[in-house]
Amino acid sequence: QVQLQESGPGLVKPSQTLSLTCTVSGGSISSGDYYWSWIRQPPGKGLEWIGYIYYSGSTYYNPSLKSRVTISVDTSKNQFSLKLSSVTAADTAVYYCARDWRTTVVFDPWGQGTLVTVSS
Amino acid sequence: QSALTQPASVSGSPGQSITISCTGTSSDVGSYNLVSWYQQHPGKAPKLMIYEVSKRPSGVSNRFSGSKSGNTASLTISGLQAEDEADYYCCSYAGSSTLRVFGTGTKVTVL
Numbered sequence: 001q002v003q004l005q006e007s008g009p010g011l012v013k014p015s016q017t018l019s020l021t022c023t024v025s026g027g028s029i030s031s032g033d034y035y036w037s038w039i040r041q042p043p044g045k046g047l048e049w050i051g052y053i054y055y056s057g058s059t060y061y062n063p064s065l066k067s068r069v070t071i072s073v074d075t076s077k078n079q080f081s082l083k084l085s086s087v088t089a090a091d092t093a094v095y096y097c098a099r100d101w102r103t104t105v106v107f108d109p110w111g112q113g114t115l116v117t118v119s120s
Numbered sequence: 121q122s123a124l125t126q127p128a129s130v131s132g133s134p135g136q137s138i139t140i141s142c143t144g145t146s147s148d149v150g151s152y153n154l155v156s157w158y159q160q161h162p163g164k165a166p167k168l169m170i171y172e173v174s175k176r177p178s179g180v181s182n183r184f185s186g187s188k189s190g191n192t193a194s195l196t197i198s199g200l201q202a203e204d205e206a207d208y209y210c211c212s213y214a215g216s217s218t219l220r221v222f223g224t225g226t227k228v229t230v231l
Contacts (some may be wrong), residue, residue: 096165105212106156
């Protein structure tokens with residue numbers, strides 16, 4: 001079965017760029033049936049969809065974050081990545097990657113999540 | 121695009137049924153049968169419970185069911201069990217400009 005695992009620094013300084021990678025195992029990221037999404041959850045708060053990428057490289061971002069977000073894909077490594085620039089304390093959150101079913105708008109499965117804290 | 125509105129908390133006794141609402145607009149919930157529900161236990165990743173309003177993935181208990189009327193989707197948990205105590209989030213397709221929007225989340229407490 002497909003599994004996803006996030007990796008990256010757990011601490012980022014304000015104004016810097018947050019960078020995370022999601023490694024997909026048990027299936028190909030090049031499957032045409034899926035997008036690959038990033039979702040975040042500030043401590044004690046709800047879920048926020050950040051954006052997705054298709055294996056071809058096409059992307060779509062949440063309009064509220066679009067100016068600071070870049071999602072990329074490396075099909076040779078079966079990975080996709082998130083970059084969020086100019087971070088502030090408000091970007092402190094658990095960041096999840098998830099497989100996003102194109103036609104049904106479903107997130108399944110999810111990675112375990114990784115906490116990123118923005119602090120000097 | 122604002123988050124879909126859910127009650128902050130819902131509670132029930134073991135064996136009872138509870139319903140969680142998820143209210144959107146005619147631009148999201150009301151226009152598409154693409155509502156999904158997720159269960160999240162503390163410190164864990166969300167788990168898919170319902171998709172396309174009322175479909176259950178393999179392995180999810182039939183005590184969980186979904187429905188929709190107008191701009192409001194609902195998740196019903198029947199025969200409430202202690203293990204159902206968790207946070208629940210709805211999610212909907214929100215059209216070509218926003219694409220995906222989550223609900224505010226509901227904490228379910230089993231009394």
